[in-house]
Amino acid sequence: MTGITQLRAKAAPLNRANVDTDQIIPKQFLTAVTRAGYGKHLFHDWRYLDLEEKVPNPEFELNRPEHQGSEILLARENFGCGSSREHAPWSLTDYGFKVVIATSFADIFYGNCMNNQLLPIALNNEQMDALFAAVEADPEVQIEVDLPAQQVRVANQSFDFDIKEHHKYKLVKGLDAIGETLELAKSIDTYEQAIPAWR
Amino acid sequence: MGKTLYDKIWDMHLVAQAGTDNLIYIDRHLIHEVTSPQAFAGLEEKGRKLRCPQRTFATMDHSISTRSLALDACGPANQLQLRTLMDNCEKFGVELFPVGHQKQGIIHVIGPELGLILPGMTVVCGDSHTATHGAFGALAFGIGTSEVEHVFATQTLKQGKAKTMKVEVNGTLPIGVTAKDIILAIIGKIGHAGATGYVLEYAGSAIEALSMEERMTICNMSIEAGAKAGLIAPDQVTFDYLKDKERAPKGADWDEAMACWQTLKSDADAPFDTVVTLTAEEIKPQVTWGTNPGQVVAVDEPIPAPASFIDAVERTSAEKALNYMGLEAGQKLSDVAISHVFIGSCTNSRIEDLRAAAKIARTGKVAQGVNAIVVPGSYAVKQQAEAEQLDKVFLDAGFEWRLPGCSMCLGMNDDLLQAGDRCASTSNRNFEGRQGRGARTHLVSPAMAAAAALAGRFVDVRELDK
Incomplete structure (x- = not known):
């Protein structure tokens, strides 16, 4: 998997707080046993008026013609709250999103993003206001995400964001986390030999 | 330290x-x-x-x-x-x-x-x-x-x-x-x-x-x-x-x-980043009114007005939640009628939960128009409940007695609600569509759920004990 470094793309605005994983990908799509093909079901309940996904809901932000092809998703606090289903980042990336910028993220979702080359960026409320305003003023506006510099730029504004060094490393390099840990197999062997019988 | x-x-x-x-x-x-x-x-x-x-x-x-x-x-x-x-x-x-x-x-x-x-x-x-x-x-x-x-x-x-x-x-x-x-x-x-x-x-x-x-x-x-x-x-x-x-x-x-x-406890001088304190005597039976578990009040309190939230994002969330839930600010949850009851889930499907629900189920019949199911958390819980004849209590009162599983907590099987259904549920999430697209979930305790089943609306279980 290739790493993320820089991205210049338009953004789709989902101006809501507490967007939970049941909304991102509802339960009826969790019976699949593969990782692929969840994008068409992303935000199913909001996105479609029918269960068969034939009638798009014209009211839903992401369905507006001007937001088609967006690679960045904007949202508010506690994005990805709820279940641990990794189907949530799978459906976002399959739909075409590479970056989610929100006020805050739920922990498990945030970790799941890192394993799927989906970059979650937390900005404060005022900065999110500015991004939403920029997209509202011009839906085609290009938002620049610069992971090495840890910056989001739009028009003449620039916002710094925090990300842990190991998360950044993982996103940029696109590493095989398991392969990396297996290099520590000796340490795991040593640890296991000392585990008491009751555990 | x-x-x-x-x-x-x-x-x-x-x-x-x-x-x-x-x-x-x-x-x-x-x-x-x-x-x-x-x-x-x-x-x-x-x-x-x-x-x-x-x-x-x-x-x-x-x-x-x-x-x-x-x-x-x-x-x-x-x-x-x-x-x-x-x-x-x-x-x-x-x-x-x-x-x-x-x-x-x-x-x-x-x-x-x-x-x-x-x-x-x-x-x-x-x-x-x-x-x-x-x-x-x-x-x-x-x-x-x-x-x-x-x-x-x-x-x-x-x-x-x-x-x-x-x-x-x-x-x-x-x-x-x-x-x-x-x-x-x-x-x-x-x-x-x-x-x-x-x-x-x-x-x-x-x-x-x-x-x-x-x-x-x-x-x-x-x-x-x-x-x-x-x-x-x-x-x-x-x-x-x-x-x-x-x-x-x-x-x-x-x-x-x-x-x-025996050593697994926090030391007396262990530092915590944050400390929150609650007084047990002040806690009342809770019912969620919104679409996340933080949107909750005591059963005898009115649903808060969105305008009462200082934070703009919270205010908008409350408005959206009330709209989805078909509720109004100021309403008391004890005035809200329900159509379904779900007693189960990894939160509340153990034997003590079923005993608490059965204690109330014993006192009446499931209200007309209410569909109530009890789903034990495991085969062992089911067996124990049946040994105590709790299944009979539930069945006699008009509840369904099911096989163990996650069931209507998230509806990955066929235990799903329809749009507009309103459920008193002992599960853990009241998210939009969690129990079925358009369905409305209120999180409560097993006793509150059983009492709601009999009354056809939310009731304060503390009143039943008087």
Whole structure:
């Protein structure tokens, strides 16, 4: 998997707080046993008026013609709250999103993003206001995400964001986390030999 | 400076430094049909082994019928998922408790029941309600499928340390107020994302007075406040529960374990990043009114007006929630009629929950127009309930008595609500569409759910005890 470094793309605005994983990908799509093909079901309940996904809901932000092809998703606090289903980042990336910028993220979702080359960026409320305003003023506006510099730029504004060094490393390099840990197999062997019988 | 319980468990499991992260050993890996297939497939693609099948335990709970033991009862997709779990467990040597097995049940119900979860352990599962097991003083948290694969291959996880929050509940709970009400009150107080980035430790006299099952209800919903995990220090209640459980240590191993378990408590001078305090006497029966578990009030309080929220985002959320829920600000939940009742889920499907619900079910009949189901959390819970004739109590009162599983908590089977249905539910999430598209969920305790079933609307269970 290739790493993320820089991205210049338009953004789709989902101006809501507490967007939970049941909304991102509802339960009826969790019976699949593969990782692929969840994008068409992303935000199913909001996105479609029918269960068969034939009638798009014209009211839903992401369905507006001007937001088609967006690679960045904007949202508010506690994005990805709820279940641990990794189907949530799978459906976002399959739909075409590479970056989610929100006020805050739920922990498990945030970790799941890192394993799927989906970059979650937390900005404060005022900065999110500015991004939403920029997209509202011009839906085609290009938002620049610069992971090495840890910056989001739009028009003449620039916002710094925090990300842990190991998360950044993982996103940029696109590493095989398991392969990396297996290099520590000796340490795991040593640890296991000392585990008491009751555990 | 002293150590918290979290610090102590963390230190016990530190394998190595992995970059800026720590590599943590995992003692128990619980799996189910929904979040494991892609992880097994990943192992196979890379030709990797499952490192510790003996530390891995599987059951079927999410995608199964609660009316039939047939694997195809909920359609071909569910059947394929269940078959895939069976095949994978066989191929990789994992012990599986499939549908129809005497030890089958909701993963977070059977783990403790079998004595698989012990104080001081690390426990993970591809399921956010893994937090349940913190009730034993085990560090337990939900993980994604990539991490499930990581644990399969390495029996470890790379983790950064979380902040710590002590949640102290002191005093004596009033009659009619339960563990479910405590945790809903805590989430109401700190908010749906109030514990994001934290591991919680529940403490105080009201927590110490709880049974193991009640403690599991509390820890189960830690994730609903955004927490990484919830912990309760093990004590005599914990040890009594574990003694003689099938898979709990025996003989000399038990003695050695006890020597360790006795040390598993936060030191008196251990620093917490945050401390929150609640008074048990002030907690009332809770009912959620919105679409996240933090949108909750006491049953005798009016639904708050969106305008009362200072934060603009919270205000908009409240407006959206009221619109979805078909409710108005100022309304009392005791005036709201319901159409469905669900008693079950990893939050509230254990024997004590069913006893509490049955105690109320005994006093009347399910109201006309209300559809009420009781879904025991495991085969063992079902058997115990039937031995106590609780099934008869429920059936006589007009409830349905089902087979164990996750059921209507998330409706991955056919236990689904229709748009506009309003459900008093003992589960853990009242998200939009959680129990069915357009359906409205109110989270309550088992007693409150049973009382709502009989009255056809929410009632204050404290009134029934008078």
